[in-house]
Amino acid sequence: MTGSRLEEFSDMEFDVLKEISNIGAGNATTAISTMMNLKVDMHVPVIKFLEFKELAEVIGGAENVVVGILLALQSDIDGMMMFVMEKKAAESIVSNILPGADGGEPTGDRDFTEMELSVLQELGNIIAGSYLSAISSLTNMCITSSVPYLSVDMAGAILSVPAIEYGKVSDKALLIQSEFGDKALTVDGYFILIPTLDAFEKIFNSLGLNL
Amino acid sequence: MGNMIKVGMADMNTCAGADAITTLGLGSCIGVVIYDPVKKVCGMVHVMLPDSSIIRNNDNPAKFADTGIKCLIDSVCKMGTTKSALLAKMAGGAQMFAFNTDNDMLKVGLRNAEACRTVLAKNNIKLVSEDCGDRFGRTIEFYPATCELYVKAIGKPLKII
Numbered sequence: 001m002t003g004s005r006l007e008e009f010s011d012m013e014f015d016v017l018k019e020i021s022n023i024g025a026g027n028a029t030t031a032i033s034t035m036m037n038l039k040v041d042m043h044v045p046v047i048k049f050l051e052f053k054e055l056a057e058v059i060g061g062a063e064n065v066v067v068g069i070l071l072a073l074q075s076d077i078d079g080m081m082m083f084v085m086e087k088k089a090a091e092s093i094v095s096n097i098l099p100g101a102d103g104g105e106p107t108g109d110r111d112f113t114e115m116e117l118s119v120l121q122e123l124g125n126i127i128a129g130s131y132l133s134a135i136s137s138l139t140n141m142c143i144t145s146s147v148p149y150l151s152v153d154m155a156g157a158i159l160s161v162p163a164i165e166y167g168k169v170s171d172k173a174l175l176i177q178s179e180f181g182d183k184a185l186t187v188d189g190y191f192i193l194i195p196t197l198d199a200f201e202k203i204f205n206s207l208g209l210n211l
Numbered sequence: 212m213g214n215m216i217k218v219g220m221a222d223m224n225t226c227a228g229a230d231a232i233t234t235l236g237l238g239s240c241i242g243v244v245i246y247d248p249v250k251k252v253c254g255m256v257h258v259m260l261p262d263s264s265i266i267r268n269n270d271n272p273a274k275f276a277d278t279g280i281k282c283l284i285d286s287v288c289k290m291g292t293t294k295s296a297l298l299a300k301m302a303g304g305a306q307m308f309a310f311n312t313d314n315d316m317l318k319v320g321l322r323n324a325e326a327c328r329t330v331l332a333k334n335n336i337k338l339v340s341e342d343c344g345d346r347f348g349r350t351i352e353f354y355p356a357t358c359e360l361y362v363k364a365i366g367k368p369l370k371i372i
Contacts, residue, residue, distance in 0.1 A: 052220040052259075062236035063350055065365060070308050111366075149308035153365055156220070156236015157348020160259070161307050163220060164239055164319050167259045167274055168266050 013204055014047070017174070020138060020203075021045045021191070024131030025178040031126045036096050045178040045191075052163045055173055059084060059190055062156030069124025070149045070161065073132070076141035077199040081131065082162050083124045084190040087152060093187065094119050112152065121148045131191065139206040162192045215352070218242070221274040223256035225286050226355060233352040237303035239320035241276070241327050241343070244300045244353045244360060245283050245336065247292040253355040254287040256280065260319065261326030276326035284334060299336050300360045300372060301327055302351045304343040320344065340372040 009017075025045045033040035056062040067090040069083045085093075094116040112120070125148045136143045151158055166173040176191040213229035220240065226232040232255045234242045239259075246253035256279040260266060263275035272278035288294055304324035324343040331338050342349070342362045352361040362370040 056220075056236060068307070151307050151309075151346070153238070153307065154236040154348040154350065156350075157238030157305065157307055160220070160236070160238030160240045160348075164259050167221065167268075169268050 009049075016204065016207060018045075018047050020135050021047055021131070021176045021178070023138070024134035024191075025176075027130035027134055028127040028178070031130055032123070035123070035126065036093070038096070043179045045176050047174070047176050050173055050175050052159075052167070052173065055159050055163060055175065056156045058175065058177070059155045059159070060086060062154060064155045065152065066155045066158055067120055068151050068153070068158035068161075069121060069128070070151070071125070071128045072146040073143055073199075074146070075144045077135075077143050077202060079199050080162060080165060081128050081145070082158075082192040083127050084155070084158060084192065085187060089187040089189075090120055090152075093123065097123075117150060121150045124148045124150065127189065127191070135203065139203055141202065141206055159192075218255045218257050220257055221259050221271055223254060223273040223279060223283055223286065225252065225254035225290060226353075227252040227290060229356055231352050231354045233350065235350045237349045237351060238305055238307045239303070239323060241301055241303040241323045242349075242351045243276075243280055243283065243327055243331075244351075245280070245287050245297050246299075246353070246355055246358060247287065247290075247296045248298060248358050249296060250290075250292045251355045252287060252290040252292055253353055254283045254290075255351075255353060256283045258323060258327065261322045276323060276330050280327065280330045280334070284336070294334070294336075297336050298358075299331050299338045300340050300353070301338065302342040302349050302360065302362050302372070305345050305347055305349070307346065307348065309346065342370060342372050 025042060029040050029042040059066055065087045066084050067087055071081050073079045097119050132143050132145055178189050216224050216226045216230060216232045218224045218234040228251055234257045241258050242255060244253055244255050256273050258276045258279040259274050261276050263269040263278045272282045304320040306320045347364045350363040360372050
């Protein structure tokens with residue numbers, strides 16, 4: 001790695017991260033499409049480094065209610081990973097997977113039932129797991145994750161958790177935005193990978209990028 | 212009603228008179244308000260981490276409880292008040308995810324609140340009230356004219372401390 005800070009990633013390193021997220025998003029989309037029994041299209045994920053202030057703006061403002069699913073990473077890589085989606089999108093997904101459980105249109109302001117929360121947790125688990133297996137098969141590293149933790153709250157509050165972790169090494173965070181869905185239902189998912197700086201280095205090293 | 216001045220994450224600002232100051236979506240971070248109840252001046256800092264001395268990347272003083280509160284005191288004093296006249300209120304420091312691990316990095320909300328209390332005490336600034344901990348995000352607004360701190364959370368009634 002060229003520098004000790006995230007801002008100093010080279011184009012080459014960025015491309016590697018992009019490729020990893022592309023593969024991860026592909027895996028995740030396949031998993032979701034199977035789970036929801038839908039034909040799901042996906043777009044090329046957008047990857048960017050954002051200032052903390054901008055992070056919440058991308059996800060609809062600091063007070064926008066979102067669903068955040070967080071997993072702690074262990075073994076070869078230490079860190080956290082987080083999947084964030086808007087509450088409305090989460091409502092569409094649960095009503096798709098659990099038809100008739102509630103039936104209402106997604107309004108963005110109802111509470112989730114235990115069952116629905118569990119579905120969302122599992123969804124986060126699958127998505128995060130897909131990204132993880134992409135990284136681990138590319139790099140030949142063993143990465144295990146904790147059970148998923150879920151929280152429904154203001155975007156600013158949810159994002160403060162990864163922001164604080166990033167805050168130790170940088171003023172910016174790495175955001176991977178992926179969009180998936182079919183014609184009737186589009187879900188914007190935001191994926192935030194929060195490895196420690198050492199972990200980034202390990203990923204690059206294992207791919208032969210000894211910069 | 213005056214203007215609403217926004218304070219971002221790891222940011223600080225001051226405000227006076229009829230204006231109000233706010234920070235949105237506090238999670239494990241803490242919003243600390245320092246104010247002079249007589250002169251009606253105040254400042255707010257949105258700190259993310261407890262201690263700047265153990266972190267390599269510590270260029271931004273507003274990010275940390277120790278340096279952030281110190282800077283905030285200086286800024287508020289520049290508005291024509293003295294340190295001895297200052298009082299404080301704070302909110303935030305939630306644990307957003309219900310972890311059952313003993314991983315230290317996840318208890319940062321608690322540690323942030325503790326660090327803020329310590330720094331305020333060290334500077335002899337009385338912490339009048341606080342709303343910290345629990346598991347939900349908060350938006351706070353402070354009105355220097357009335358010295359009221361509004362704490363808003365999703366699905367909860369407005370709290371004034």
